[in-house]
Amino acid sequence: MSNAFHYTEKLICIFNAKIYNSDSETDFEWMLFDEISGYIKRIGVGKPDLSGLTISNSIDIGGQRILPGLHDSHIHVSNIGREIWSCELNNCSSIKEMQERIANYCKKNPNAEWIFCAGWEQEKLGRLPNSQDLDVISDKPIFAYRICHHIAVVNKTALKLAGYNRDIKDPEGGTLDRDSNGELTGILRENAINPVMAIVLKSISKPESLIKFLKIGLKNCLESGLTSVHSNEAASWNELCTIERNKELSIRVFMASYYSSLSKNLPKYPGEQYGNLLSCDRIKIFCDGSLGGSSAAMSMHYINDEKNKGLLLMSQDELNTAVREVTAAGYRLEIHVIGDAAADAALTALETVGVDPNKRPILTHCQILRKDLLPRMRKQGVIANIQPPFLPTDTAWLHLRLPKPLLEYAYVWKTLMKEGIVCAGGSDSPVEHWNPFWGMYDAIFRPLGSRTSTEVHKPEECLTIREAVDLYTKNGAYTTRREHDLGQLKVGYLADFVVVDKDIITEPKSLLDVKVNQCWISGICKYKRL
């Protein structure tokens, strides 16, 4: 009897492979998937079982390692694209080097209205930069984010355009640094950045620029083995739809919008799936600042700043309202919490509003916690969205800023897992590099102070290679509530996978220099290394 629905299949068999099996330490050796539907039909060990099937393509993968497609559960794709396009200040080791890089960029981009830069760290520069450092480079407005995006430095022209002068008061939740005479130094913290950024964005975030940045960011993610990005985007839904409509969306994008843009540039309804690869079901709320900027909200003072406990960006009442509004609008929550006081406030809001644990609220970063917070996290169904690449960077100075009792629950990922809390891995790129293999390396080896260090920060918290892979595969899929068809390679799952040139499972040290040879999404090869 013929079926009324003529469904055509185009079956591809990949064999002679070491395919990561999320359920057991025994690798699969072959898999068979349908290029049309994108689903895995059969998978197994030994000789491929192709009985009764017509195979359109058989690929001998030469014994290479295959992993499920990798997720980055916290990333800013358009910002990555923008930073690749803009003036990069990462690893500048002096004010002079920073000035030279900006001057070079100005020369190469004579038509730029704004000089947009990012990536500096005062720890590497020797001191905080100031507006005079930038004034000598150009009269054009210059804006330069610190690597964390919670602090920026601008020149005089930019201060003027934002209407900032010595008489201006600090905005709620933000600071303008001043010298001993009360003059602005050009350093803007937290909410004080917003008015300047709003003008910058007007100049560089026209839809056509945004599409350009998104495409640059997505391409770089794909080439690093990421098949799904959970991207925090202020207002990029329409642009992402345009890219998907033009069949140019290379990987899956699970967008998270911001609470501040709750009514703008969002899908028609929460969870809308646009085409095959794009959806948005969560809204991000900021609870505190960053550790690098000493603005993460703590229950104790920073030891290098006796008066400072960091900054809660909203009062408890405001936070409760935000959580209530996002939930009422039908979205899931993603809350930025770095300090223990921020995690406490976020949990209080979830408890007060009575957010359903089945909606799996996400606490992003969770860097500094406390023992009493963990059972509350589990009870609320919280996913800890962690950033392993922060560890080598932050542990260089963490002990100089945090009091001992708070260090005890800093970056305690193994403890979280033991407590039954699902952890998902992300880079927060462009804060750190988006390479997911480096994130796995950091989760396993926890190198103290820098990725090349052989000293270990809290060895008892080191993850196994399988736990580290789970962070970026299975648990990433769980974070998107797609654990039924993404994040693992098994029958009925989508054929999202990466082929890598080293066996990272038996040689975890090779995570540092492993290369992605192929990247497949829904049974289609999207990237092949030449």
Ligand SMILES: [Zn+2]
């Ligand atoms: Zn972020």
